[in-house]
Amino acid sequence: MLKCTINGVALEVKPGTTIIQAMSENSQKIAHYCWHPGLSIAGVCRLCMVEIQGNPRVQIACNTTITEGMVINNTSDKVKEAVKWGLDFHLINHPLDCPICDQAGECGLQDQYMEYGQYDSEMAEKKQKKHKVVDLGPTVVLDSERCILCSRCVRFTDEVSKTHELGIFNRGDHAEIGTHAGKKLDNKYSLNTVDICPVGALTSKDFRFKQRVWYLKESQTVCNGCSTGCNVKVHYNKEGLFRVKPVYNAEVNGHWMCDEGRDTYKFVNKEARLLKGSKYSNKAWQIDLHSGAVAKETALNLKEAKPEEIGLVLTGQHTVEEYEAIVTAFVNFYKTKNIFHWINNKDSFDTFDGLLLRGDKNPNTKGLLQTLDKYGITSKWTDLEDGLKTKKIKYLVVAGPENTFVYPDLQSKLQLFSQAENFIFLSSARMPALESYAGDNKISLIPLKTYIEKDGTFINAMGLAQKFKKATTVVSEALTLTEAAALITGQNINITETPAENLFIATNKRPDQVQLEHRKKNEFVFNRGRL
């Protein structure tokens, strides 16, 4: 270990540590744009200036390795002046269009200006003109005038996604980011470039113009897009969830997440959700029922059934705690071991792209398997099919997936399940396919909560158990699987209801209208860009 002093604080660091690493690991503030802990060193923004005792010139912290006894500071007037000028060079050709820029509120230029700048610009010349609204690919839009050419996005596509779509073209102050001829920024990790862009140059087509970031709350959770279990944060407010961004976890996802995982907020929002309980019997639907009431009624039915007539289907989409509750209920209370594992995409279940994406699109398959194992459940899927065909299974309870987008077999499975005389479907997602059911069997629909709305644990593909906390509530009447388990075993629980005005989409606007307006805005900007 090497001893050094940074801003008066004595530190011990491993040999080979750079000054900026030591500073960021010890929560010391240092301005920087091009350096990113997950990428190679570029050393081009020249903002991370530090003064090293014995060296007359300020040095960049990102490419300076600490040596024994080094005394470093970045708080002297000399450093502050250097950073102020470094910032000014970044800003002279910057359009300063913060009022219409999506990055405003989380922009590196704004942050550093408040820290080091706060001066009036002396730039009286005409600014450099560059391309606006460049369509880089299906997910990302570029504004070259805002770009500070830190090259983070280029290094990301070279070093992390290894897709090499991006480059810097031309030189000097004509230089611009762009895609190589014939290529589009189109890879499964493309939106990470938006995260690491320190300014408003790269914006996400999905998120841009939807919300001002200062109107969003942030909450950390675990992505339920696949069995990798990337650590993420969701951004939301009363209108709903708006985006998902990665949170650093060296053991799981490093600094990154995939584009697919970023879409997971969409099935949490109210427009995709089952809001109320409903029942189908005697060829007619009763809708807008209280979810608890439907669950309690289910309990009455199940109590009349023989153990071998009862079946339970589970997906890998719920928490370990919920599996424990519902499996105990069925094994101990209803004395049945007819518990089945619904695998959504059999062929790609065990695939892995080498970076983050796994073919198992369930966050907690490991957790489910462990619970089933614990209770000695060995039922096979064919047992369920046979049981339904031979009418041996008369009461089928299914805890459906939260993310129905990754369940291509949903329709065929629903057809299978509705062969049961009593099909009790617990689902967080709206089920339009079931609404048109016209058979003779009985169906009950009970809304479930999603991962955003509950505490719990997921066990990822590597066997790592990750606990997460509830972020917020979207559908107050929905039940967790634990609550549902209690109700359908006849226990009484108190379901605390959130008042309607505290709910998400409590506005007069329908969510799909909100979407449409944004799309229009985008189109306008695109047209202007082309002109």
Added chain:
Amino acid sequence: MAQETKYLTEFYHLPEFKGIEGYKKNGGYKELEKALKLQPQAIIDEVKASGLRGRGGAGFSTGMKWGFLPKNDEPRFLLCNADEGEPGTFKDRMMMERAPHQLIEGMIISAYAIHSKKSYIYVRGEYDQSINTLEAAIQEAYKAGYLGKNILGSGFDHDMDIYRGAGAYICGEETGMISSLEGLKGQPKLKPPFPAVQGYLKKPTIVNNVETLAVVKYVIRDGAAHYKKFGTEKSAGTKLFSLSGNIIKPGNYEVPLGFALKDMVYELGGGIKAGRKLKAVIPGGSSAPILNAEESEKVNLDYESLAQAGSMLGSGAIIVIDESNCMVQCLANLTHFYHHESCGQCTPCREGTGWLDKITHSILSGKGRMQDIELLLKISDNMKGRTICALSDAAALPVISFVTKFRDEFEYFVREGKSKVKGTAYKGTSHVEMHH
């Protein structure tokens, strides 16, 4: 009467010196034979002892640079920097066109000294004739057994290739050159690691100027002690200077270091054109701070004297400026050049060169503000020493020296809206109209 010292350029007047026969007739390739019998380390020691300093601009000790190579068997490269792009410099071109074998021989000796089996000559793309001459000479050298396998029975193998630049000034910077040679965009690399440790293809690489490598032959021929007799104590040897500007006899002149600039201008160069008075001299290529007439008449052409005078020897390009020139216009020429040539990697240089260019041109078009003069200095100060390579400094230094030494001309231009010397302003409204 001061005279040239024709040491490297002794036979440059002979057209036959270009071909291998003429070259050998005048002592060519004798030193290669001699060197191949020496221990490589002995050559490095001799070069170190000669006090030879890099002739490309930085003036770093050549022997010391070679000494930075790792002491192992890793393959390494020798790269000859012939991307002569510094405005005012044209000495390497003459050397390559008149005496290609001198360079080739110097390179083989140097390669032998540093255990390199492969070398490249990175030639400026516009130098068609140099490329053709060198290519022919390399073929001759292969035929004669000076290149290829087992050179002169010594067991030493060496291959040499030419790489043609594509017209970027920044590729003359050694790490920019390495990037370009690797097929990447010509952008300097972060240091450390230095090329001697991790250069071309991440292998140890030595980059030396044409003139530096040619000198190695003479250090072997005459020994370090003899070479040190030329020049001053710290600036040993002779150097080629490219003399240009408002001078009667422009051209390349070889003189020992420490030669008086005054003698270069008035005696070798034949004085100022049309009997006008000297106003200023840029002594070491466009990146070197300018000297006014008084300073020019006192200074000697060696690394130390020029540093003391606040400028530098650089590549040895002496640009003579007489009283008929407007300094605002001269500076605008330079700021345009650096704006055009900045690679755009580091922010202070990318944005600063453009800013300086826009301000000088705004003054030139009569639209300058008085605070612009101070602003030019502030911008330049904050571009110095803040970037990966020296281009930013090269752009800033002329601005600082022009503005401080000829401030009255800048103030006059801002105040009156026209040149103090020429009495007019530029009609163009922006620098874009003026240059494109």
